[in-house]
Each structure stands twice: as C-alpha cells, then as structure tokens.
Amino acid sequence: MAAQFGRRLRKGAATTAVAAAAVAALSASQAPGVTAEGQDRPTATGAETAPDAAAGDSPTANGPYYTDLPPLNSPSPSPTLDTPVMPGTSEAGIPATVLDAYKKAAAELRSSKPGCNLPWELLAAIGKVESGQASGGRVRADGTTITPILGPQLDGNGFALIKDTDDGAYDGNSTYDQAVGPMQFIPSTWAWAGRDGNGDGTEDPNNIYDAAFAAGHYLCRYGWDLSTDGDRERAILSYNNSRDYLNTVLSWLEYYREGTHEIPDGTGSLPGDRSDNGGSGSVSPTPTPPASPTPPGSKPQKPGGGASNPPSTRPPGTTPPSTPPPSTTPPGTPQTPTDTVARLEDAGTAALTAQAGDAFTKKISTRAETRSGEAVAKVRVRFTIIGDTDATFTGGESVATVVTNSSGTAVAPALRAGEKTGGFTVRATVVGRTIGGLDYKATVTERAADTLTRTSDTALTCVPGGEFADQVEVKAMYKGAVADKVAATATLIKSAIDPTENDKGPYFKDADGKTVRTLTGLRTDENGLLKLPKLYADDTAGTYVLHITTAGGASINVQLTVEAAATSSPSPSPSTSATESASASPSA
Structure with a gap:
C-alpha cells in the first residue's frame, strides 16, 4: 500500500497541500551553495564545527533507505488507539510506542540543548525512511524491537568494507559490522553516539527510546539550529549523505507537521520501495562499479527475514565522501x-x-x-x-x-x-x-577559591547562653571571578594561632539540636556566597575565632564576642536631692 501511495503522490502532488509543502521543501533543498558534500558547512579554521560526512561517521554509513513518499491525505478525523484501523491509515499513522519515543527524545533535548530546536517530527521522518517506524511498530512495551532490525554485513561485497568493531555485541556479527535498530546505527557510531533514552541504565540501539534519543543528539551536535533551513539540511545530510535522502526526509517532515495520529504497536506496514532495490520509488538506482563500492550502510529486513538485501547502489545526486577510505579507491586513482x-x-x-x-x-x-x-x-x-x-x-x-x-x-x-x-x-x-x-x-x-571576605562588617556579639543576631556570610573569589560551588569548612577554633577545635564558647546546632563546632560539606552558591547557620553561645564569656577555609587554600578568621550586657550606674532620685538641699540650707 505504501508504494501505491508513493506513486499517487508523484502523479498528483501539485493538487494537495501536503504535496505542495513537499515540493517547496525539495526546491529549497536545491539552494545554491548547499551540496551533499557539505560545501556550505564550516570547515578549515572553523573546523571545530565541521561535520564528518564520511560513511564511517554517519549513523547509517550512508546506506540505502526507504523512498516511499507520504500519502495524499491524512485520515480525517484522525483515528485513535480505540478506533478500528481503516485501510491506508497504518501508512500515515505512527505506532504508539514509537511516537512516544520521538516526542520524549525531542522534549529532553529541548531542555538540554534548547538552541537546537529539534522537532519530534524530524525524528519521525528519519525513523520512517530508516526502518519504516521500527518495522511498523513491532516493539515491546519498553521500546525494544521484537526481532532485530539488521542490515546486510558490510563485507565489501556490494557494500564498502567495515570490519567488526563491536565483537558482535550489537549486530551478532564478529567479522563485519551491520547497521542495527530502528534508527540504523552502525556499531562504530553507536559506540560514541549511543544514549540511554528510557532510563534503564543501558544504551541499546535496538530500543526505540535509546535510538531516537541518540539520533536527536547526533542531529543537534555542532551547535546546529534545526529551525533554520541551512542547519536542518546539514544535519540530515550528516545522517545520510544523499540529496535524495534529504528530499525524502523533508517530505515526511512536512507531512508529519501537517498532523499525524497514533496507531497500535505492530499494526504499521513497511514501505515498499528502497533506494537499492530498483522499485518504483523516487530514486532510480544506478549499479555501483565493482571497484568503487557504495559507502557502508544498511536498512532493515522485513520481520521474518523475507526481505532480501541486493547489492547497494548510489542514488543519482549522491556525492561520495571527499576522503573515502583507501579500500574504496579504484585502482589507478591518485591517492587522497x-x-x-x-x-x-x-x-x-x-x-x-x-x-x-x-x-x-x-x-x-x-x-x-x-x-x-x-x-x-x-x-x-x-x-x-x-x-x-x-x-x-x-x-x-x-x-x-x-x-x-x-x-x-x-x-x-x-x-x-x-x-x-x-x-x-x-x-x-x-x-x-x-x-x-x-x-x-x-x-x-576540584573547584577552588583564593580569596574569602565577609559580606558585612557588623560586629558579631552575643550574651552568655544566648544566640548571635547575625549569621556569618562570606564571599569566595578565584582570580578575581566568583568562585561558585566551592567546598568549604567552618570550625570554631581556640585562637588564630591555635587551630584546634574549641570546646567552649560559640557553637552551631546539628539537626538534632546537639552542639557542633565544625561544619563540613559546605559549598558556596552560584554567586560565590556561603551563609553559615545560626550561632549560639554557652555560658562562657570571652572572644572567640571562627575559621573558614575552602578548597584552593582561601581562608578567613571571623571574631566572635560573648559578653554580659552592659549595666548603667543608677542616677540620684529627685526626692533625695531635694531633701539634702533643704537640710543644707540655713534655718529661717
């Protein structure tokens, strides 16, 4: 059915809003200065943001993909999980768990990488062309595929040669690598790009939550802003360095933006056309010369192993990597x-x-x-x-x-x-x-400070058995800048020359109200400030020292005074003075 929808769109795309959006996207993708090699990407002195489009660095190894285009119209009204699935709706809908994985990954990246502006619809578009939405949503409740989605082994026979890099841990092949999972990561890329998307403590390319989260991180690297046309195209081309791949993904992106719906897991159907099978898809494959195999890559087989894996071919318009591995260089070709x-x-x-x-x-x-x-x-x-x-x-x-x-x-x-x-x-x-x-x-x-200063010059005094009215607060600096999150210790010591913990005078209280004269595990806040708990005094009057130190060697001594409240001398009473004055005067 997917192949039929694809043919319908190619015959009458101009008559629908979805097709118009797709055509606009395709036209935009042909903008001058943007090539499959990424000539519009930062390089040279700006090379720290230059993507590597070589097959061995692409998640999919620039391999074949599904080329079916979106159907003409979404079902209206959109069906729900409680609605019977009508013919054709599985082509447009996204299996519930798969859709949840895309949305969860995009939401987390909006928090961790807000400047990327990754839409979940882009993950859905890539998932569609890579694996037909995890083989039609054939996943368990935790998002792991029921059966592995594996591409052909990359043994140089019709595909470029990528010898085993994971000892068969992901693809079960200890001789050659194969692309794995719903987002089709080759093991060597998964080794550094893999992510745990469902919080189970593992990074599994066969799990749609993990794979979607990893794909999102991959698309968001280099500081790309996917809300812009240029960065969005660069990101997609870095996933699979093919102009036709870019166009197909953009078509599904625009389609999903117009609206989609959930379908039950396992009820989706695989697309019918792939870029390497010579079908009726949008790409007309060209045989790959034996001496110049296509960059490594793979796409999923239909569940049950019914799909064959014909030799890979390079779609027209696909530009080969600018620095292919030596094994892909035809005899007689000058060295790269x-x-x-x-x-x-x-x-x-x-x-x-x-x-x-x-x-x-x-x-x-x-x-x-x-x-x-x-x-x-x-x-x-x-x-x-x-x-x-x-x-x-x-x-x-x-x-x-x-x-x-x-x-x-x-x-x-x-x-x-x-x-x-x-x-x-x-x-x-x-x-x-x-x-x-x-x-x-x-x-x-560890974070350090080289200077500590009090934030107030108010004298810190207290009566015996009372509590200090003001709390001690200090500010930490390091080389003139705020020293945030720096570890600190506060100790009430015997004197400036004797750092031994004092056994009398002021003290702090712990959570149980017990006397504590040393505080550890303290840290300055984001502004470099450290405010100590309230101080109390026992019945011993005197002058005491609070010693505060931080990682890096910064320290300060704060003086604390415990003394009885001052008493004033009583003034003479008026009656007494009057009496004394009267008795001192001569009698009449």
Whole structure:
C-alpha cells in the first residue's frame, strides 16, 4: 500500500497541500551553495564545527533507505488507539510506542540543548525512511524491537568494507559490522553516539527510546539550529549523505507537521520501495562499479527475514565522501590526502587542566604528517574523550571531527570540565586511515577559591547562653571571578594561632539540636556566597575565632564576642536631692 501511495503522490502532488509543502521543501533543498558534500558547512579554521560526512561517521554509513513518499491525505478525523484501523491509515499513522519515543527524545533535548530546536517530527521522518517506524511498530512495551532490525554485513561485497568493531555485541556479527535498530546505527557510531533514552541504565540501539534519543543528539551536535533551513539540511545530510535522502526526509517532515495520529504497536506496514532495490520509488538506482563500492550502510529486513538485501547502489545526486577510505579507491586513482598520512604529531598543545565546571583555556592541536614530515591538509581527524569523566567538547558531545587546515593542523573544540575530578584522555585518530592514534592527557581539579571576605562588617556579639543576631556570610573569589560551588569548612577554633577545635564558647546546632563546632560539606552558591547557620553561645564569656577555609587554600578568621550586657550606674532620685538641699540650707 505504501508504494501505491508513493506513486499517487508523484502523479498528483501539485493538487494537495501536503504535496505542495513537499515540493517547496525539495526546491529549497536545491539552494545554491548547499551540496551533499557539505560545501556550505564550516570547515578549515572553523573546523571545530565541521561535520564528518564520511560513511564511517554517519549513523547509517550512508546506506540505502526507504523512498516511499507520504500519502495524499491524512485520515480525517484522525483515528485513535480505540478506533478500528481503516485501510491506508497504518501508512500515515505512527505506532504508539514509537511516537512516544520521538516526542520524549525531542522534549529532553529541548531542555538540554534548547538552541537546537529539534522537532519530534524530524525524528519521525528519519525513523520512517530508516526502518519504516521500527518495522511498523513491532516493539515491546519498553521500546525494544521484537526481532532485530539488521542490515546486510558490510563485507565489501556490494557494500564498502567495515570490519567488526563491536565483537558482535550489537549486530551478532564478529567479522563485519551491520547497521542495527530502528534508527540504523552502525556499531562504530553507536559506540560514541549511543544514549540511554528510557532510563534503564543501558544504551541499546535496538530500543526505540535509546535510538531516537541518540539520533536527536547526533542531529543537534555542532551547535546546529534545526529551525533554520541551512542547519536542518546539514544535519540530515550528516545522517545520510544523499540529496535524495534529504528530499525524502523533508517530505515526511512536512507531512508529519501537517498532523499525524497514533496507531497500535505492530499494526504499521513497511514501505515498499528502497533506494537499492530498483522499485518504483523516487530514486532510480544506478549499479555501483565493482571497484568503487557504495559507502557502508544498511536498512532493515522485513520481520521474518523475507526481505532480501541486493547489492547497494548510489542514488543519482549522491556525492561520495571527499576522503573515502583507501579500500574504496579504484585502482589507478591518485591517492587522497588521507592515504598519505603516516602519523599524527602534537602541534604545541599546552597542559590541559581545568577546574570542575570550567572550560579548558587551552585547546588540543594535532598535525597530520606524511612519512617525510610534510603537512597533510583536508584530512579528517577525530577527537574522542576516553575515561571515567563527564567532560565534553563544546556542544556537549564526547566526539568531535575536525578537518586539517593548510598547515595540516586540526584544532579540537574547546573542552569543558564536568563535575568529576581526575584525569582522562582525548585520543586523536585519522578518519579512514588505520594508523596509531595520539593521546592527550587532561586533568579536572576540584573547584577552588583564593580569596574569602565577609559580606558585612557588623560586629558579631552575643550574651552568655544566648544566640548571635547575625549569621556569618562570606564571599569566595578565584582570580578575581566568583568562585561558585566551592567546598568549604567552618570550625570554631581556640585562637588564630591555635587551630584546634574549641570546646567552649560559640557553637552551631546539628539537626538534632546537639552542639557542633565544625561544619563540613559546605559549598558556596552560584554567586560565590556561603551563609553559615545560626550561632549560639554557652555560658562562657570571652572572644572567640571562627575559621573558614575552602578548597584552593582561601581562608578567613571571623571574631566572635560573648559578653554580659552592659549595666548603667543608677542616677540620684529627685526626692533625695531635694531633701539634702533643704537640710543644707540655713534655718529661717
């Protein structure tokens, strides 16, 4: 049925509003300066935001996809889960669990990456062309596909060669990789792009919640704003570097924006046409020359294994990656820049150290060189964060790909420290070339302060057995800037020269009302302020010292005074004075 709808749209698209939107989207996608190679994307000195369109970095490995276009009209009124499914509605509707996964992923990314403006309809459009909405919604209640959705093995026979990268953990193939799951991630991409979308503690490409969340993060990297035409096209092309793929996704995006509906899980049907099967889809495939196999990729088989996997072909208009792996270069073809890289060398990277929560002030700089030490430009260098850390690159990702400039140098995006302290590694490797990587060590230290000052100069006094009217508040700074979330300790000590905890005088109270003279686990707030709990005094008068210290060595001594209230001398009474005056005067 999907194939029939696709043919109907191609014959009469101009007569419907949905088709008009699709045509507008297709026309917009042909705008000057935008190519499948991404010539309109930032590169060179701005390469820290340059996407890597090579097959090995695309989630799908730029493989085949479903080409059916949307039906002419959505059912009206839209059916619900309680309404019998009428013929044709499964083509337009989205299975309930799959739809929920798309909306949940988009909602979470609106919170974590608001500048991306990812619409759930874009995830739905990609899910449609990648797997027919998880094989028509054949998923369990937790979102995991009932049967695996696997593409053909990428063994170089009709597809590019991608040898096993996951020991068969995701695709069950320990010899070659295969694309996996409803959003068709190849294992090597899932290794860094995978996400836990349903909160079960695992990252499973076969789970629609995990896969949709990972796809959303992938589309939102590089600071792209998907509400703009240019960034939206760049993001889609980075998912599958094909102009026809872009057009098909945009058609479904516009269709879903016009409105869609839920259908019960498992009642959807797979599209009928794929870009590699020579069917009646919008793409007329061209056989791939044996010496130049198509970039690796795969698309789902119909449940039960009924679908065959014919050799992959490159749709017309698809531009091959600018730096294909050596295995895809036809005999006699001049070497690409990537082929000539023999090693990576450090290009003057300084020590990488930052406090928790701060940006690293230095960036990683790597130089690609030939065996003779010559610089190699236009080579993709991938930087990957490795280790037990929550540090990320700008944009919140743990992987970034940068193109070397004319000096052969690739500068990684700025690193930002998370809250975990300790060391981690950033590994630089050449995309499409098997040579040794280059490791950079980075360290995250705890937040620190170098200055503490009181926010008030009011004297802190109290009577014996009473409580201090004012609470102690200090402000922490580090190198002239506010020092937020810095660990601190407050102790009532015996004197400025004796830091031993005092056993008398002022004290704090714990939750049970018991006397406490040392407070640990304190932290300054986002403004660098630390306000201590109320202070009390026992019956011992005297002058005392409150000592406050922070990570980084900042400290301050605050004087506390406990003394009895001052008493005034009584003034003479008027009657007494009058009497004394009268008796002192002579008698009449």
